[in-house]
Amino acid sequence: MIRSITGMIIVLALAAAVFSVIPYNGVTEELHGAGSYYAENGVADTGSINLVTSVVVAYRGLDTLGEVVVLFSASTAVVLILSLVPMGGKPTAPSQIVQTTARILPGAITLFGIYIVTHGHLSPGGGFPGGAVVASAFLLVLLGSRSLPGAAGMLTAVESLAGLAFGLLGFWGVYVMGQFLNSRVLPGGSPGQLISAGIIPLVSLAIGAKVASELSGVFASYRSKGETVEPD
Amino acid sequence: MTASLLAAVACVTGLMMIVAGIASLLVKKLISAIIIVGFVSLSASVLFFLMHAPDVAITEASIGAAASTVIFLWGRARIGGEE
Numbered sequence: 505m506i507r508s509i510t511g512m513i514i515v516l517a518l519a520a521a522v523f524s525v526i527p528y529n530g531v532t533e534e535l536h537g538a539g540s541y542y543a544e545n546g547v548a549d550t551g552s553i554n555l556v557t558s559v560v561v562a563y564r565g566l567d568t569l570g571e572v573v574v575l576f577s578a579s580t581a582v583v584l585i586l587s588l589v590p591m592g593g594k595p596t597a598p599s600q601i602v603q604t605t606a607r608i609l610p611g612a613i614t615l616f617g618i619y620i621v622t623h624g625h626l627s628p629g630g631g632f633p634g635g636a637v638v639a640s641a642f643l644l645v646l647l648g649s650r651s652l653p654g655a656a657g658m659l660t661a662v663e664s665l666a667g668l669a670f671g672l673l674g675f676w677g678v679y680v681m682g683q684f685l686n687s688r689v690l691p692g693g694s695p696g697q698l699i700s701a702g703i704i705p706l707v708s709l710a711i712g713a714k715v716a717s718e719l720s721g722v723f724a725s726y727r728s729k730g731e732t733v734e735p736d
Numbered sequence: 737m738t739a740s741l742l743a744a745v746a747c748v749t750g751l752m753m754i755v756a757g758i759a760s761l762l763v764k765k766l767i768s769a770i771i772i773v774g775f776v777s778l779s780a781s782v783l784f785f786l787m788h789a790p791d792v793a794i795t796e797a798s799i800g801a802a803a804s805t806v807i808f809l810w811g812r813a814r815i816g817g818e819e
Binding site: 508511515630636637 | 799
């Protein structure tokens with residue numbers, strides 16, 4: 505009981521803290537420093553009409569590389585720990601509804617994820633959200649408990665290739681322009697077109713593939729070791 | 737949608753999140769708590785969308801609402817049942 509009350513007080517305090525901040529975020533209309541620079545020169549610099557993507561991939565692309573490395577270490581640690589811990593409990597077969605959903609929906613969800621990744625420089629989204637959506641399609645396949653022989657090896661290969669592609673695209677910018685992840689090593693094109701914004705779509709693809717394969721690897725490690733239950 | 741309507745929807749969503757967060761602490765069954773936490777994540781995704789951060793909303797919906805709920809459920813199955 506004391507634990508519940510303490511937890512409730514902590515939740516209420518956190519809620520008060522969060523909701524006291526929200527109005528201030530709503531009313532500040534003016535941009536300062538780097539923010540105003542990105543808003544004024546972002547499209548001209550990178551050719552991406554989605555300013556969030558131009559910041560995440562081009563201006564602060566190095567931070568995104570660090571983020572991907574953090575995700576990589578986290579997923580490696582999860583897979584390692586799960587391979588050491590003995591499995592308890594007994595998996596149950598999924599219901600008819602889950603099986604049918606897992607048969608129909610993953611294709612559409614994957615397509616939507618790929619759309620989010622490839623249109624990252626045009627509409628909200630980009631590599632990270634799109635990769636997460638693709639990984640959730642993989643999660644649905646796993647929920648349907650279909651066995652995926654060889655999935656782990658393929659995920660590792662995709663993950664490594666995507667990381668390599670990200671690094672190479674970055675150093676291409678160093679080689680040509682003297683700047684890591686400079687998006688202008690390819691022609692910028694006209695902003696708003698699908699093929700535009702230099703290497704931003706390519707970097708988005710690399711990030712999307714890496715995020716999707718890493719998250720999928722984490723999900724798959726929960727279901728490995730012959731734990732998969734064949735549908736009835 | 738007008739700004740005041742948006743604010744009203746955001747307030748209702750936030751209140752539902754607070755109620756659901758408290759409920760997740762008080763419910764007896766672990767599986768109920770997991771589903772309620774998933775609902776909190778989904779509401780957070782709606783809030784992100786209302787605050788003009790659709791990309792964050794996509795990430796929150798797929799990772800926070802879908803993936804972490806399923807991982808909690810698998811973890812619950814692995815530790816073998818109820819609290």
